Amino acid sequence: MLISLSSLNVPDTLKLDEPGLVRALQSGDDQVFAAVMNWYSGSLLRLAMSYVPSRAVAEEVVQETWMGVFEGIHRFESRSSFKTWLFRILTNRAKTRGIRESRYEPSGLSTASPDADEGPSLEESLFVAEGSRMGHWKDPPHDWEPDTPERVLLSKECRAAIKTAIENLPAMQRQVMTLRDIEGVSSEEVCNILEISETNQRVLLHRARTRVRRELNPYVHGKNT
Incomplete structure (x- = not known):
């Protein structure tokens, strides 16, 4: 490298x-x-x-x-x-x-249990499949590319909402999402860093993305829609 x-x-x-x-x-x-x-x-x-x-x-x-x-x-x-x-x-x-x-809490690994009640999951079709943009939304928030004063304001709101949504994630979900989606660390490296299995990593990441996406739905679809 x-x-x-x-x-x-x-x-x-x-x-x-x-x-x-x-x-x-x-x-x-x-x-x-x-x-x-x-x-x-x-x-x-x-x-x-x-x-x-x-x-x-x-x-x-x-x-x-x-x-x-x-x-x-x-x-x-x-x-x-x-x-x-x-x-x-x-x-x-x-x-x-x-x-x-x-x-x-070391017991945080339990957040990856498939039986844990995380609420309704979002459809996989909302996210881009495996590849260079894996984990990105197919329909990105409208307000991330500001071209008017109104959109500048909404863009700031959207970014603030993202920050808050990530900060409010359960600890293990936040750790996995921070490494994978913010720092760009590979799945294998995340497993080594956090000492978790590939299955745990995958479940934690999906649940983290789902929670964040749910919080940002107003920005994804437009606040007035």
Whole structure:
């Protein structure tokens, strides 16, 4: 995998594949380490917030994660991708902190039980099938492409509604959706990061998308329809 560090506030001439990135980190390259922190911290924060009760605590978890990376990078053996390894460090620390803060419950895996009552499910036909746009709606919200003042306002409302809908998801659903649909992590990597089965991952993701879609129906079909 080619990682362009030009987008990480590193000189345009510096481009590394993953082995090169790991070697740079293991050699103590402060510039690369700072660039990687800049690139991934937002993603780590979004995931951490699904485990702990506040943004402040989530930020502390992210800081602890980077300390873990700094201390453990010399032991990284590339048995998984660097990204998977990084997110595993985050989830382990976030779980511990979440339990301490009485937010995260290990029994959260039960949310993937096929027998759980999640309310009426939405038709699979509402979503794009497997492929590069998997999980996207076939009929996107009308208000995401503003071209009038009214649509600008509705677009802001829609984005706020999406944020709220995701934040209100059960913890495991939020974690899976954050990784898959926001961070673009593959199904296999999500299973490795969260230590869940492919079946659990698939069920959790479907239920998360269903809940969010249900909350956004007014924007998908038009608020006045």
